[in-house]
Amino acid sequence: MDALLLARLQFAITTVYHFFFVPLTLGLSIMLAIMETIYVRTGDEKYKRMVKFWGKLFLINFAMGVVTGIVQEFQFGMNWSEYSRFVGDIFGAPLAIEALLAFFLESTFLGLWLFGWDKLSKRVHAFTMWMVAIGANISALWILIANSFMQEPVGYVLRNGRAEMNDFFALLTNPHVWAQFPHVFFSGITTAAMFVVGTSAFHLLRKSPDKAVWHSSFRFSMIYGLIGIVLVIMQGHTQAQHMVKNQPMKLAAAEALWDSEDPAAMSLFTWGDEKNRRDVFAIRMPALLSILAYNRPSGMVKGINDLQAEYERTYGPGDYVPPVAITYWTFRMMVGAGMVLLVLILLGILYIIKENYPKKIWFMKLLPWAIALPYIANSTGWIMAEVGRQPWIVFGLQKTVDAVSPAVSTGEVLFSLIIFTLLYGILMGADIYLLKKFAIAGTVLDKPQPDSETIPDGLGVEL
Amino acid sequence: MDLNTLWFLLIAVLFIGFFFLEGFDYGVGILLPFLGKDDNQRRQIINSIGPVWDANEVWLLTAGGAMFAAFPNWYATMFSGFYLALVLMLLALIIRGVAFEFRSKDKHPTWRATWDWCIFVGSLVPALLWGVAMGNLVRGVPIDADMHYVGGFWNLLNPYALLGGLATLTLFTFHGATFLTLKLSGDLLAKSRAFAKRLWLPSVVAIFLFVISGYWATDMFTRLGVNPGVAPVFAGIALLAAGYFIYRDRSGWTFILSGLTIVLSTITLFMGLYPRVMVSSFNDAWSLTIYNASSSPYTLTVMSWIALIFVPIVLGYTIWSYWVFRKRIHSHTELEY
Structure with a gap:
């Protein structure tokens, strides 16, 4: 095992892991903003309970996306210093802009949203979730502008032994961005839709209390998912047609x-x-x-x-x-998962129109498991996009082998790889535990319950 | 002033904002096990920074992004050179961030105690490491003619840099305690005052030692001269004045002054660096400067316009969010974290 291979493995693991949480954030933030807007417009308390319930799951997922994102931003310099030197003039800009435009927006307004239920007016509170949604999705746009430069370098000139930016506008209008970003955006919508559909189906099957919430969530997210899956497939097709010209290999x-x-x-x-x-x-x-x-x-x-x-x-x-086999099979897994999703969502829409979905037990039983499908598609899609570009790190300009940090030893990468993988594994366990717990717990119907967590528990004292 | 200097200043501003804001966040996290005697108290302490800690951390992410965009060689050399230190920092930031969100979502005492421990360690480690990093930046590290760090991990743990770590650790903890005197109430308010009083002297001593040892370890004294200018002098005065006010229970003034100490000390360190961004201990000609480490004039121009437009907007809503959460936290406040 050499340092290059380990660094690549670490980048792959940390990136796929990070992207495990991102699409749900992208899609669910918009869904929450829409639901809360409906609540503000209609005053229907059901929508507030929906926002609170899905919002809690959103927060648990969001935290994981944030902390794993820090690693992503540092890792270019840590493990890929020669890459950073070679493209920093271009690649650094969208990253800095992402932090300035998107990270501040989403984090500040999420704080306001979470802690501001009693401090902000209803309208302003709904507005804060829109800001979170915009921040999260702008963040995706800028990081994909950066990634698109790796897939299809534009707006640069080779000078002083590196790629230097000579047209910022070209970075923004890179055709690759506008093939890729909508695909990622709608995969976020689809992921959020399936997450909500699957969880709602579970509660409908179990006949959980607050039935209205589960029916509304189910119908809402099935339509949301229809928009998502149709557009993600269409955009995927556009992307493939672009790939024929831009990255035929x-x-x-x-x-x-x-x-x-x-x-x-x-x-x-x-x-x-x-x-x-x-x-x-x-x-x-x-x-x-x-x-x-x-x-x-x-x-x-x-x-x-x-x-x-x-x-x-x-x-x-x-x-x-x-690597042909990896590219071939990840591509097929992505497309396959997408096609199954399309069928499931079309069936769901059909059953909603016929108003007989609660009776389709087999279908409702299947849906919670189908939450896995968008995750499979998201992960394999990224693996295909990045592995399929090899041996290049920046297509046609720099090879991955020339990009790795010479200052970092094999032992150091091995250490960080092991420790990140272990920590990420443990955190995944905690994350799934909490998501499952709150997803199963359902909505809170009344105001603070007598044994709510705000009461000091004596058990904590001696710890 | 050229664009390279402007971006050096902007990155300094981002680090100043980061140390000022995240400084008290780290302090609060470090004080958590000492101040909070039961679960409700610990939750009050965590909730005092609940709405803002994440945005405060973004100052660091933006500083990192700005280094990458404006001085790619600085970003590349420092991040790859300080590899293991940054791995430790990342681990700390990961467990800390997750802990805030997760700790109160389950009632099991072991669950909560574990995440509280993560908040403590996750705050302590970066508070220490940032001082170590800043110390090494001004002291100089082994950088060869090709801008590659060749020093390894242990090289970073020299006495001067460790003193720097001790200085930021004590100062941030003190700053966190003064922040809590503004946010808490009742029993916890009294306790955070007592802690602030106890922490003041150790920070003075640590910073004093750090400054004095800088005479031997760095070229700060010769560079800044007999009259070092406003920033370092007033950093010292602010720190001493903070002691005056904390003993008179003037929380507002103490917080402003502990913050001012952080701001002015950071300015001093960046003054000592300028126009270098990383000092080579081998040969001064091999140091990274705002010129040999920078991006092209075109990129710096584009980024300047973007910063000019968006930094005021960010500052605007950041201030608004602090205004929304200006009230003190009580034992009966509804707690989200």
Whole structure:
């Protein structure tokens, strides 16, 4: 194990872990803001209970996103110092802007929201949740502007041995941003929707008290999820079409397309021999990949072998093929989870229209488990996006192998990798414990109950 | 003034804001086990910073982001060079942040005691490490001609830097105690006053030792000269005056003065650094400066405009949030954390 591999492993683990919490924050913050606005407009106490209940789960999740996010911001300098030097002139800017525009907004207004129930007017209180939602989603936009530079560098000039920004506007209008951000945004909506749908279904099945809350939450989030899943799939399609032009190697790896084809077939299942770049066993749909790429049954889609030869001519000798199996399978898991979600949500909408969803026991039993689907799609989607870009850290400009910190020893990375992984594991346990506890507990119907936590408990004294 | 100097100043301002605000947050966390004798009291203490701790921490994230954007070489050299120290800091910040949110969400005493311990350790470690880091920045660390830190972890724990750590630890704890004298009431108010009184002298001693040893460990004295200027002199005066007011139970003044001590001391440290951002102990020519570590003029210009527009907005709603939560906390206050 060398320092590079360990640093990559650490980045992968901490990033996937961080992104485990982010999409729910993105989608649920907006949902809470809408629910609270309805409460303010209608005065219906049911919506306040909904906001309080989902808000509590939101907070538990949010805390994890925040603390794991600190690691993300520091890690570029800690483990990837040569990367930071090479692209800092461009990449640092969106990160700083993210902190200034988004982190301050979401953290300050979340404090106001959480502690301000009795101190702010109803309207201002709802406004604070909108600010949290805007802050969280602006944060996603800026970090994706930064990430898009790694996927598709724009607005730079190579000078003084590094990439220097020469067009800030080009960073913002990077076509990659506007292919990627909506995809992430709507995956957040979908994640939040499934989280609420699954939990509500659980309570409806259990016949928990406060039925109105669960019915409203269920219907609301199913529609929310419909918007999310349809747009996430459409935007994913746009993204793939962009990838054909911008990162054909990633697409070729995601499709295990060894040789260029016109019209190109799409793999439904490939068991490949990565070393010799050939299929061992494959089921392929003729021309489908060309249709997906260009909206017509013909058109050349470049394969791995041709691209490798092409890149060798452009960038010099080297291996330009990303790990194909990981890219291929994570892509399929993401798309597969998305398709199952689409079916589930369409069924849910159908049952809502027919008003018979509480009677579809099998369906309601399935939904709590389906909460896992958006999480699978989110994680595998990111793994595919980042692994598929390899060996580059910044596409065409810097390789991952040249980006790692020379000042950090293998032992040091090993130490941090182990300790972060252990701590993250423990925190995941605590997080799931709390989420489960409060999700199952349901809403609080009355004002402070006699044994509420505000009463000092004598047991704490001797500790 | 050129843009490089402007960004040096802006980053100094971000660290000043961070140390001032998160300084009392750390202090409150460190005092938690000593002040809170039962669970309700501990909750009052935690809730005193409940609405603001997260936003206060964002000052650090913004400072880090600004270093990355304006001085990428500084960010790269320092963050990779101080690797293990930063790992420790991150661990502390992670357990602390989660603890605030999680501790009161379950009633089991072991659960709460564990998270309280996380708040304590998670506040103590960064309060100490920031002094160590600042001490090392001005003292100088082994940096080679290629801007790479080559010193390892133990090099950072030299006596001067450790004194710096002791100085920030005691000063932040004192600052936290004076903050609590403004936020708490009744029994807890009296106790936090007593703690502030007890903590004042140790901070004076630690800071005095840190300053004096700087004569041998750094070039601060020769750089700042016989008349070091307003900041260092008034930092000392503010700290001494804080002692005067705390013994007269003037909480407001004491807090302003403990805060002023932090602000002016941070200014002094940045004055000692300027125009360098990291001093090389091998060769002064290898030090990182605001010029050889900086981004391009174009990037600095873009970032200046963005800072100019958004910093006032951030300050505006930050002040508003402190205004909303200006009231003291009582034992019957409804507590969120």
